[in-house]
Amino acid sequence: MKxxxxxxxxxxxxxxxxxxxxxxxxxxxVSMARVAQEMGNATMALYRHVKSKDELLALMWDAAxxxxxxxxxxxxxxxLGVWARALLRAIRRRPWFLRIPISGPPVGPGNLAWLDSAxxxxxxxxxxxxxxxxxxxxxxxxxxxxxxxTTTPSQGFQSNPDQxxxxxxxxxxxxxxxxxxxxxxxGAFDVAHGDDIGxxxxxxxxxxxxxxxxxxxxxx
Amino acid sequence: MKxxxxxxxxxxxxxxxxxxxxxxxxxxxVSMARVAQEMGNATMALYRHVKSKDELLALMWDAAxxxxxxxxxxxxxxxLGVWARALLRAIRRRPWFLRIPISGPPVGPGNLAWLDSAxxxxxxxxxxxxxxxxxxxxxxxxxxxxxxxTTTPSQGFQSNPDQxxxxxxxxxxxxxxxxxxxxxxxGAFDVAHGDDIGxxxxxxxxxxxxxxxxxxxxxx
DNA sequence: TGAATGAGCGTATGGCGTACGCATCTGTTT
DNA sequence: AAACAGATGCGTACGCCATACGCTCATTCA
Numbered sequence: 086m087k088x089x090x091x092x093x094x095x096x097x098x099x100x101x102x103x104x105x106x107x108x109x110x111x112x113x114x115v116s117m118a119r120v121a122q123e124m125g126n127a128t129m130a131l132y133r134h135v136k137s138k139d140e141l142l143a144l145m146w147d148a149a150x151x152x153x154x155x156x157x158x159x160x161x162x163x164x165l166g167v168w169a170r171a172l173l174r175a176i177r178r179r180p181w182f183l184r185i186p187i188s189g190p191p192v193g194p195g196n197l198a199w200l201d202s203a204x205x206x207x208x209x210x211x212x213x214x215x216x217x218x219x220x221x222x223x224x225x226x227x228x229x230x231x232x233x234x235t236t237t238p239s240q241g242f243q244s245n246p247d248q249x250x251x252x253x254x255x256x257x258x259x260x261x262x263x264x265x266x267x268x269x270x271x272g273a274f275d276v277a278h279g280d281d282i283g284x285x286x287x288x289x290x291x292x293x294x295x296x297x298x299x300x301x302x303x304x305x
Numbered sequence: 306m307k308x309x310x311x312x313x314x315x316x317x318x319x320x321x322x323x324x325x326x327x328x329x330x331x332x333x334x335v336s337m338a339r340v341a342q343e344m345g346n347a348t349m350a351l352y353r354h355v356k357s358k359d360e361l362l363a364l365m366w367d368a369a370x371x372x373x374x375x376x377x378x379x380x381x382x383x384x385l386g387v388w389a390r391a392l393l394r395a396i397r398r399r400p401w402f403l404r405i406p407i408s409g410p411p412v413g414p415g416n417l418a419w420l421d422s423a424x425x426x427x428x429x430x431x432x433x434x435x436x437x438x439x440x441x442x443x444x445x446x447x448x449x450x451x452x453x454x455t456t457t458p459s460q461g462f463q464s465n466p467d468q469x470x471x472x473x474x475x476x477x478x479x480x481x482x483x484x485x486x487x488x489x490x491x492g493a494f495d496v497a498h499g500d501d502i503g504x505x506x507x508x509x510x511x512x513x514x515x516x517x518x519x520x521x522x523x524x525x
Numbered sequence: 526t527g528a529a530t531g532a533g534c535g536t537a538t539g540g541c542g543t544a545c546g547c548a549t550c551t552g553t554t555t
Numbered sequence: 556a557a558a559c560a561g562a563t564g565c566g567t568a569c570g571c572c573a574t575a576c577g578c579t580c581a582t583t584c585a
Binding site for chain 1: 560561562563564565566567
Binding site for chain 2: 184205252271
């Protein structure tokens with residue numbers, strides 16, 4: 086049935102090798118030549134299975150996250166909370182994930198699995214299908230943004246956590262930005278961002294879930 | 306007082322030229338050589354004012370957004386809504402903004418101006434400083450994520466808006482992902498994402514602001 | 526009038542993504 | 556068994572990229 090030489094590698098192998106490099110040395114170390122070398126193939130051999138490096142990055146993006154967590158029984162709120170925390174942990178485990186420029190909605194199996202998991206968590210609610218999707222998109226958006234703010238891939242403020250507050254103090258002019266000055270002086274930026282799941286994340290998550298709860302209550 | 310040759314360009318000029326190129330031809334067209342050519346200088350001249358291309362990208366990122374909008378008088382909720390919509394519009398006007406990989410919290414004057422504006426909108430509320438920051442971070446995170454999902458910088462589903470729903474139908478296995486299948490069949494993904502501010506955004510925004518309102522009510 | 530300082534820039538280097546074409550292998554057809 | 560067709564592996568080559576280094580020139584101070 087199928088003619089021609091049998092392939093010795095496939096796109097999944099390439100994706101795996103690229104992810105291994107990114108895990109070990111960061112996304113910048115992932116080049117077509119490097120991936121090929123790691124696999125024992127020639128550079129151009131990869132292009133039989135992957136159209137471009139951009140496509141490889143998209144494949145990495147989808148394959149980056151492990152499987153979604155098992156959801157506990159109980160209220161939708163607890164289940165979504167578990168889901169969101171697991172998503173944050175999964176992103177934190179691969180800091181290069183946020184460095185990949187992605188456009189448009191997700192299509193790969195990895196992301197769809199997470200999407201399905203979150204929709205399952207909302208199973209018992211009276212939300213309409215479109216509303217469920219809106220809730221999940223909003224939540225996953227929030228988690229990714231929070232991860233972006235609090236994980237420091239290579240350099241930065243992590244060494245001295247409260248340096249950020251000091252830096253702001255030096256830059257902000259109290260006359261032109263009084264509201265910002267006020268919260269800086271109150272020390273709102275001096276709290277240390279620990280690398281576990283922080284209080285900031287919990288606060289934002291609670292806000293969002295409160296909003297969902299209000300919407301459900303209005304519906305019922 | 307100051308010895309040596311007088312500079313003929315500065316970092317702001319370079320940033321402006323780079324932004325002009327990105328606006329016209331996309332972020333990929335921005336190279337040090339190209340920026341220099343557009344300014345009538347030699348490539349290496351730029352490095353006297355900018356340490357690296359990464360630094361230039363960071364400068365572009367901060368300078369990308371216009372000034373925050375004038376906030377209307379009234380309730381915090383309306384004011385934050387205006388702010389969020391303006392932020393979304395500003396991001397949409399420069400699609401390359403989301404393509405710049407940024408790590409860590411914002412420091413530039415452009416972002417701080419937006420931050421101050423949002424904090425001003427929360428001025429009359431009984432929230433503590435840290436909570437205000439949490440609300441603004443969560444909201445700006447949500448807006449950026451929504452922009453990422455709905456703007457299609459170069460290619461994609463924009464031509465046939467409901468193609469996405471069809472693509473999902475073809476890929477998703479009803480047995481392994483029943484919850485996802487259900488919402489797909491309900492047509493939740495077939496709605497056209499217009500390029501104005503869409504219903505999805507309004508829905509997510511309302512959820513988040515509902516959450517803030519609930520928190521404020523609990524406080525008072 | 527030198528000396529010091531900093532700006533503009535020419536050259537060179539190493540890495541990158543990838544277009545192109547050839548050689549090689551494999552299943553089909555004669 | 557022999558010829559064929561189609562897909563894979565890959566060597567070469569090209570153009571673009573960021574940027575290290577050092578020279579030259581303009582400007583100001585002693």
